[in-house]
Every structure is written in C-alpha cells, then in structure tokens.
Amino acid sequence: MTSLPCGASISPAASQSSTMLPSYCGSPNCHKLSYTRFGQLPSLVNKQSFKGSHKIGIKCSYTDPGIRNNPASGTIDVVAEVKTERIVILGGSGFVGSAICKAAVSKGIEVTSISRSGRPSYSGSWVDQVTWLTGDVFYANWDEVLPGATAVVSTLGGFGSEEQMQRINGEANVVAVNAAKEYGIPKFILISVHDYNLPSFLLSSGYFTGKRKAESEVLSKYPSSGVVFRPGFIYGKRKVDGFEIPLDLIGEPLEKLLNAVENFTKPLNSLPASDLVLAPPVSVDDLASAVVNAINDDDCFGVFTIEQIKEAARAVKV
16 A cells, blocks of 8 residues: 555555555645555455446544554545446347356456347356346447446347348447437447358358458447457357257367477468368357457457457456
C-alpha cells in the first residue's frame, strides 16, 4: 500500500494488488489526494455488486494534529466502480456457443445468450449461471439485451440454400454488428471460418461470401477491437436432439497427426483446396478459451488463423 495521509485504512490482504483507488482524507489539516492499491475485492471494507461493475468502499479516518487513535475521529467513504465483463452470445445454445458460455462462466464473466431455441435441454452447474433468452437476431429487442454489455460474441452461421446461407452467415451478423455499435458495445467477436485454400469459384458460395461479409462489417465497425476467429473443423462432444455425437473421436487424433507431420506437409499448403485435408481441426474448448482471451484482452483484435486461435487458447490455460 502506498502511504496514505491521516490514516486512510485498507485491510492487509488488499495491499497485494494491482489497481489504484483515489482516496481523499477529509481532515481540515490535510488536503492531499492519495491512491490506495487493491486487488482482492472481498478484503475491502465495503463492497456492493451489480451488473457490469463492483462498487468498492474504503473508509478513511482522520485526526487533527496531536490527537492519536481517537475513536471519535470522523470517517468518509471513497467509492469507485470496477468493471467486470458482461457478454452477450448470439447462438449461445449451439455447439460452439454453449462451449463459450461454459468457458466464460468459469472465468467469472456474466453471460447472456440469445438464440431461437433459448435455454438448452441438458443440465449442468454452469447452465444455471447463464441468462438464456429466446429470440431472433432480426427481431431482437436490443434494449433488453445489449445495455451494460462489454462484448458481443456471434456464433451465427449455418447451411442451406444460397439465399439462406447469405442471410444467416452474412446479413444476421451485419445486423448484430450494427446493433452492438449503436449501443456502444466496445468489442465484437465473430466466429467465422477458415477458407481451406479453396479456389475462388467455391469461395463464391453463399456460405463463404456471407461469412466474409460479416467479417468485413466487424473489422470496419471495430477496427481496433473487433476479433474474427477462422477455425477449421471444430470437434468436441456435440449434442443434437438429446444425443451426444463424439466428434472428438475423429478430430482429436487427426489434430495430433497433422501437427506431427506439419513440417512435411507445408510444401503442399499452396495447392488449391489442400487445407481440406491438411488444416488441423480445432477443439471447441480451445476455441472457447480463445474467445475468453479476446474478451479479457483489450489488445486482442484482428483476424485469427487456426494456429493463432490455439495460441490464444494456451494463454488462458497457463
């Protein structure tokens, strides 16, 4: 703790900290503004929690010159707000979205999910810690969803006709990006897709053009805080209609194999569509960890390749 005038006090545990709070002593003989370090929120004199932040109160006692340890000396409260993360996940009940919800909750992040299916049918302790909303991004009442959020994460995407893929992969995300920007949300994170080194005529399909349209919107509206993740095949235990599909039985050994032979396969990377075979799969848990890293790191922005996604995930796991 830095030196405080007139006996401003804080508990010993709070001295091992990283944040500075200004404290002003109210004594007529002391007009100094000093700063108290704190880090462990529960150790402070007074704490109130509410959505999006914590209120921290620190009592500062003062005495006049020549008076020592006078219990009648006055006290004042110094209150400051400390930001906590609150995120909105679009498509949070899906395969990727639910993994992100779970990872975020485990790190103390407040999570709201909006999806057409609402709360998932399966159970888990983390499920009860998420606010599940049912809705469509095209008709969402953003007043009930976005105020107070520190980031929006979109997992929206899917297959279908050309028109359907353009709408869900592209237009839906564009609507979400613009809503987030309008409400002053500081960060937008998009789950996009690796291009697999495909020839241009295949990349012109509604799936890829929709994804790239969404990417462009994120990077233009959020040039210094927008994040685009481009994973390849995502594996994990996927729940569909009450059944669990163990995609990890294929994805995990394939990822290990491709990582092991990476140096030998690099010369083939320039071949058209080579990444359909050579791009390593990504664990859904790694992708979720990378998203958590992006939420917490203000310096994290731009487009992330498969390898960069895994690097970001490792930063969270360390």
